[in-house]
Amino acid sequence: MTPPPAMSVAAMMRPPTQAPESPANRDLLAVMGRPSLYYWLLLIFLVVFVHAVGAVWLFQVYKGLGIAGYKHPVFWGVYIVTFVFWVGIAHAGTLISAILYLFRSKWRNAINRSAEAMTVFAVLTAAQFLGIHVGRIWKSYFILPYPNQRGLWVNFKSPLVWDTFAISTYATISILFLFVGLIPDIAIARDRSTGWRRLLYTALSFGWVGTAKQWKAFNRAVLHLSGLATPLVLSVHSVVSWDFAMSIVPTWHSTIFAPYFVAGAIFSGFAMVLTVMIPVRRIFALEAYITEYHLENMARFILLTSLIVGYSYGMEFFMAWYSGSEFERSAWWYRAFGDYWISAWVMISCNAIFPNILWFKWARTNVTILFIVSVLVNIGMWFERYVIIVIGLSHEFNPDVWNHYLPSLPELTILAGSFAFFAMFFVIFIKLFPVVAIAEVKELVIHEKAHHGGGAVAHGEMH
């Protein structure tokens, strides 16, 4: 990420207010303009809904987890399913920001901001579910290793402890990543705002004026953060997968889980970026910046990861047969044809069958199809976790207790609440910060101009 070469250092040193307006600045900052009535209605709805769900959760804390649909022996249900789902969603951001950055895939610039923001919000949402899930949230700090007078210490053998570290590390890095990347754009916003916004942006932009020295430091920071975040993309979901793979539960205890979960996470992450960005792009008229080219590239990623996920499904079934273990075979039969067969087939068709339409370029460039596929993938990936967790637990070693779990109303409410929680942050974010990385898009425009004399941002013009 070199500074835009078209701008001289002297030009950048000029007081920013005097800078001529660029179309990119104008278009992208317009998103942050005065909110419409619909925006307010949406935001109010989301805030109220999130609080209502919070009340449901408080009731659960007061009354007990019995109000959830847990049935012996299915002791993990929708809460853990949703936790893994949101952790998975959180993967696209870092992948796009860090790995694609290191690979110098410039097309990422148009989507990285929203993907990073999604990452942070998804991790925050996911983290809620660890608290919602446990029986005694008021004692859940026992899971943190810190010196204390009770002589308690955590069990470092437990994947749940690893999980705590993985999630908190990931949350820290992704917040840093998002924030550092925002600094130049906040500076642009600062220069165009007044009142409380100006105060906020002034504080958050850390005195950014765009000197060469600042750009150098900025680039170095992004590079280092990318280097730090890249292993996290692989490790976080590997650790989450070990919550399952380290157990002895048939259908959980499997060496394939780490790559399978990482692929699934990227799969669902990209799908969520599409699901969110396609409407945002339409509503705020950002077609010029988030072009079909970007969407198509994401579609390719979705196709690739869909194939990996589909392969994993097939492999798991094969291994169940090949292992010769009665427990595995029975569990897999049950998965496909048992009480939960609908969930299993929703998972297989949404994740491994429908995305195959993306082999075709016309499908990849059709926004409607992309949107539908992305939503299906999101549904499919939620069901994947449901299938793994719930079906695995309901059909284990001892047939005496085999049972059929179904989510209860409070669980589904809290699941819906998680989407509202996520959307609430995103909706607020859209109006507070540039949803597309302005500086990086400009960079992209210049490259496009340099190589193709126009290109993706055809009508973009730089000053």
Added chain:
Amino acid sequence: MPELDRREFLKLVGVGAGAAAAAGCSERVEHLIPYVVQPEVMTPGIAIYYASTCRECPAACGLHVRTREGRPVKLEGNPEHPVSKGSLCARGQVSIGRTYHPDRYTTPMSRGADGKLAPVSWEEAIRTLADKLRQGAAGAALLGGDPGPTASQVLDRWVAAVGASGRVVYEPFAQESLREAVKTLFGVESEPVFDLSQADLVLSFGSDFMETGPSPNEHMRQLAEARDVRAKEHGGARFVYLGPRLSMTASNADEWIPSKPGTEGILALAVLRAAMDSGLTADRTALGGLLDGVDAARAAARTGVDAKTIQRLGAAVARAKSLVALPPTAGLSSRRASATAAAVLLLDHAAGAVARTVLLPAETERTKRPSYHELLALVDAMKSGKVSVLLVHDANPVHSMPPGTGFREALAKVPFLVSFAPIKDETSEQAHLVLPDLTPLESWGDASPRPGVRSLLQPTIRPLYGTRAMVDVLLEAGRSLGDEVAAKLPPGNMRSILETAWAGEDFRKALARGGSFAASLPTHEHVALSSAVAKLEVSEPLLEGEGDYVLLAHPSPLLGDGRSAALPWMQEVPDPVTKVTWNSWVELSHATARRLGVEIGDVLALKTAAGTLEVQAFPRGGIRDDVVAVAVGQGHTVGWYASHEMEGRPGEARGVNVIAALPAAVDEAGGRAWFTTKVQLAKTGRSEPFAVSQTQDNQRDRSIGAALPLAALAAGAAAPAEAVPAAPEHGARGGEESAYQEEIHVPFDPVLDAAQNSPYRWGMTIDVDRCTGCSACVAACYIENNSPIVGEDQVRWGRLMAWLRIERWVGDGVVEDIPGWPRERNHEELGKVDIRHTPMMCQQCGAAPCEPVCPVFATYHNPEGLNGMVYNRCIGTRYCSNNCPYKVRRFNWYDFSLENWPKPLHLMLNPDVTVRAQGVMEKCTYCTQRIEIARQPAKDQKRLIRDGEVITACAQACPTQAITFGNLKDPESNVSKKRQEPVRGYVALQGLNTRPATLYLAKVVRGPVEG
């Protein structure tokens, strides 16, 4: 902020912190108050045991009541008592809850002008009773259960003294037919006592002796002794069950012959004939013409048992050295019950069993016995208005009398009904005056289940409320009638009367022992067949009504005649056969269910001439196609637990009372007949899911409940090297041996799973061959470990809190059964019996999967090899349960312990065991509190805990001693010796290499008896 300086800031912080601290102190302050004058025998924290007697059923097992700081907290069997010899059944275990029952009457109650019961003082209550007696004692009658010999005599004297019309002893399952049969056959008054311990062939002609009948606990123990594979050759006694339904008793048989119900007598005679044909030498002349015309072929047509089987049984009887044939128990007692019982006893007699294994006690003292025809006479008197005061104690006739007797109508004509019920029931709620009796744990009394056994009851707690012993109340009311009456009454109160009655014995010594027990049973040694035998009319049962099916109303193993339905544990402990909780069900065969188009849980209408019942269907393989069965005991409309009151629906019956559909029928001797009616079935279209604890009875060849044939046992005993089960023949490898399999199948030494310097490694063996499924251990575990009960709805969610459950597996199971596919839930087959009752609790694995996954060390491995469970550390991630292959962990979804324990049930909580809070995991820890109790004296005496000093609650309760607990590091311990069984020993889910400390001993399949 310029206006806030440092001092101001600090002040505010101080005030704020103080306010926060004050707000945080809202928890109620509780005080532990020491004794001002400490009772001499009592040390806080140390339990005191009192010997007493269980009154939950007529068997009268001996008790050791464990009390802590003046409160009974646990009932255990009295090892010195000849009936139970140290064990105690499920009903006995939970009968402790009667004392602390929320339904108890706390004061006398009198029905006021508004028609409601209102508390009155004892003085007023007794004065009211005395007034009624003064107005017309001749119209007074006593009705109730057997209160024990001493109280019985007092009541008789009271009846005579006040001039009451009489006293009727009522016992719904009394089986007067048995006495009558003995009288017919041998001309003596005696109730036969069956001794199964010496038998080598047990034929149960529809006798569910493990569930009901004279002494279930004792019979289970005796049969286990007779079938001890270690002590007896060739697997010990063979046990054949002939009856229409695979009951809990039948599930323990070697062979189940599904004979037509009610034809047991015909079958017995046919077997007798076949035995004589096979060389049984018996005096045929004494039988007259009884066996003329009896042959296997004809009997086969009448009983549904093929002729070959009858001949084979006959040959087995002829060969048997020591036979016990048991006549039908209450469920199958038909209008021909006496003749049926006589035919079965005749078989016993012919085989030389009488006076050897079928004992006829010589009765010296006669106390009043249950008599159904006296009861019917009383009902007639009530109907005709001759009864002005009816005093009911220890009986609930409103619930347990069939509507055809007109008891309810007759009761409505009684102007004054007095109830002595300590806990409210249907009868007491209709009473005009309730004079609450003490519960057995608060009472003085005695019991004599058979001659030579005199068992004592002593109070183990001061009466919890202002209630009084029935005998004392009656005496006081009698004395207040005048000096003349008082002179005829015995002086003193129940206690002094009891001491007088026991004057011949050392009372204190008897109290310490629990009674006085003769070395042997005084019996009629030489009995001859009377000439009446020849006139015995053994025929089919006479069934009333129309319908394609016959209705079998059998006693429930957990609820008895319904009196245990008030105890929540008996509702929540699953039925040993169907695993249904908190409800009634009708058992019908799969074929019947298909014909009617019903599935499990569909509500069926059962129509008999006497009434209609609507009850959920439970289709199973273990019942004849022409029989439907409903257990007696449910259908109460009164009671917090017995009815739906706890769910906020007072007055609504829980389950159905099958008695409401039974005609008022009696047998030849006037005793009560239960198997009397045909029934029509109809679909109602409604459906309601059962709350069952076990969802599958197919173990899919996973060796949770394992069995092996007798031949394998004999072969293995000869060459005990091969303890390792064969590699499973499955998989892509086609069952070939691999290093992996070898690694996990290498026998391990569980001793290694304790710390090296620890002298203990606690372990257990569970003998599946001895387990009968009776669930005494389950009930004991509930009481010992303060396990909450959760109610029907939560059981439906699988949220039972039992740490110990009995899994009931049908055979090895079928792997091909596609899981989840629509299928029959019950894999039993008619005429086949291979049920493995497998107690399942925490296995205390050496390599426990639950331990590494707990993030906070709430479950951990302790130095003595136990999986400890620290409730206070648990944050409730529930990962441990996911990773437990046995699924024995329970989670506190709600604050069960608070919400489901109405006061004063909390008083019976075991102070040695933590009451678990909402949101924490819990499980069995081998009664670790009992280990700790034994540790202290051992430490004081500078020795190790001795073998037998620690007995877990489950092992203590077990009537067959299927469970053995002890230290595996001590090679001389009982448990270590029991583990030396290389052929039968297995661990559940062996391939997982969890290294459990619990070793199961496989059931031995002895096979059908040989001809």
